[in-house]
Amino acid sequence: MTCNAQFPEVDPNFKQKYYCEKELNQKGTPASLARLVLRNSTGLHSAKNLTSVQIPKISGLLFKELSPHVPVLRTILHYNPQLNKSKLVSELKQLGNEFTSDTINEIEQTSEDELIPLIKDMVNESSQNNQNRNNLKPLSESESNDEELTSLLEAARTGYPPSATIGKKHAYVNIEDRITVESKEFGVTFRICPIKELHVIKTQVGYTREVGGTDSISNLTNSRVGELVTKSNYYDDEDETTRWYLGDENYGEGIFIDIIESNIDGPGGLNPIDNSSSKNLDTWVSINNKLNEHLTNFSEHDLLRKDELEQEITKSNSRFVWWHTLCHKLLLNLTVDSGFSIVSFGERTYCKKNKRTGKYQSGILIYTSATGSDGTLGGLVSLAKKEFMTELFKKTAKGILSCSNDPVCSERKIAEDKKEGACCHACELLSETTCNYQNRNLDRNLVKDTMP
Numbered sequence: 179m180t181c182n183a184q185f186p187e188v189d190p191n192f193k194q195k196y197y198c199e200k201e202l203n204q205k206g207t208p209a210s211l212a213r214l215v216l217r218n219s220t221g222l223h224s225a226k227n228l229t230s231v232q233i234p235k236i237s238g239l240l241f242k243e244l245s246p247h248v249p250v251l252r253t254i255l256h257y258n259p260q261l262n263k264s265k266l267v268s269e270l271k272q273l274g275n276e277f278t279s280d281t282i283n284e285i286e287q288t289s290e291d292e293l294i295p296l297i298k299d300m301v302n303e304s305s306q307n308n309q310n311r312n313n314l315k316p317l318s319e320s321e322s323n324d325e326e327l328t329s330l331l332e333a334a335r336t337g338y339p340p341s342a343t344i345g346k347k348h349a350y351v352n353i354e355d356r357i358t359v360e361s362k363e364f365g366v367t368f369r370i371c372p373i374k375e376l377h378v379i380k381t382q383v384g385y386t387r388e389v390g391g392t393d394s395i396s397n398l399t400n401s402r403v404g405e406l407v408t409k410s411n412y413y414d415d416e417d418e419t420t421r422w423y424l425g426d427e428n429y430g431e432g433i434f435i436d437i438i439e440s441n442i443d444g445p446g447g448l449n450p451i452d453n454s455s456s457k458n459l460d461t462w463v464s465i466n467n468k469l470n471e472h473l474t475n476f477s478e479h480d481l482l483r484k485d486e487l488e489q490e491i492t493k494s495n496s497r498f499v500w501w502h503t504l505c506h507k508l509l510l511n512l513t514v515d516s517g518f519s520i521v522s523f524g525e526r527t528y529c530k531k532n533k534r535t536g537k538y539q540s541g542i543l544i545y546t547s548a549t550g551s552d553g554t555l556g557g558l559v560s561l562a563k564k565e566f567m568t569e570l571f572k573k574t575a576k577g578i579l580s581c582s583n584d585p586v587c588s589e590r591k592i593a594e595d596k597k598e599g600a601c602c603h604a605c606e607l608l609s610e611t612t613c614n615y616q617n618r619n620l621d622r623n624l625v626k627d628t629m630p
Contacts, residue, residue: 324528327540333351334434335444374559378430379427382424428547428548432544449501451500462592464594497540501541502615503601508571600620
């Protein structure tokens with residue numbers, strides 16, 4: 179069928195702004211396979227969002243008030259290496275209306291032992307960020323997720339930030355707040371680490387249509403997600419050196435959960451999959467191995483497609499499926515006992531192979547965020563108590579073992595041409611705004627096979 183390369187979302191009044199990139203047919207016009215989709219189908223426009231989660235090194239009310247004025251603080255610090263509180267207040271008052279009276283009062287009420295290190299940390303952090311931007315290198319989505327997991331595991335082990343100059347008041351991962359839950363139901367020890375403050379950045383990079391692709395990756399993954407369309411989602415600078423996407427920065431809190439052996443300060447990231455064997459597990463391993471075989475077939479000019487395949491490889495890993503399935507059931511039980519609605523939660527499932535040890539590291543992050551500089555009010559991290567979490571894991575185990583739709587639900591077996599195992603709306607499926615992976619790669623049977 180002939181393609182006219184029209185993008186109504188870019189220009190409703192059709193102008194030949196883009197040209198079809200499909201191969202020409204015998205008539206010399208671009209053509210592709212036609213697909214029929216219902217006009218009101220939810221799969222007609224499936225947004226592709228990228229989410230990045232960061233634990234801020236510095237935060238608090240004073241930090242937020244001073245953040246817009248880092249260049250001024252850098253200049254003051256440059257000309258006053260031995261800066262003290264009284265000198266800082268004097269310099270700021272001379273700047274007139276640039277600093278509000280409320281900010282000055284907040285500075286005067288802060289002790290000098292806390293104020294001066296905060297100023298220096300803010301200036302140093304800003305300088306480091308500027309240097310990182312100048313040395314910017316391409317970072318795939320998989321690499322970004324792996325860096326998040328590394329940071330979360332380190333924070334769960336040593337706290338964050340680990341600097342003694344920040345003090346307990348600014349310890350957004352305080353190691354004294356960590357707890358462990360020895361779950362007899364799952365046969366493991368969970369380490370639960372509350373994170374008091376998170377920055378969550380969501381960016382919409384395009385959309386797809388669930389019509390089934392014809393490229394190599396779609397054939398490999400048996401996916402019904404078509405090619406990514408990005409033309410209406412970005413803006414290029416005049417010099418075409420920078421591309422801007424529509425994004426949203428929220429502030430919130432979260433709970434990071436992983437598995438440890440016995441020492442709470444251990445590296446963590448373990449999984450009962452490593453000591454398990456079952457037919458479901460063998461099928462997931464086979465699917466993952468087949469995807470891995472094609473990873474070397476991509477050139478440097480096809481990094482986007484390679485990143486998509488890397489994401490599919492990660493999501494088909496049995497450890498990822500185990501954590502993802504557990505996370506969904508935890509969230510459903512958490513909404514009942516906490517008062518949070520399911521749509522207010524977000525989830526991140528992590529799984530990566532440690533290049534140094536060759537072992538896999540994995541875990542989940544459950545978070546909630548809100549717009550505005552204040553973010554959320556601590557309701558989620560306050561739930562990270564031993565008694566509450568112990569009971570929560572017990573309820574989660576019961577929910578994984580049975581479903582109100584059984585035996586229909588549990589009889590859905592994973593296969594190489596169907597990567598959704600035992601899951602349904604009665605037991606596992608969440609709203610699409612909550613699940614970061616479109617309710618795919620879930621399997622209750624896989625988790626049940628690992629339970630004692």
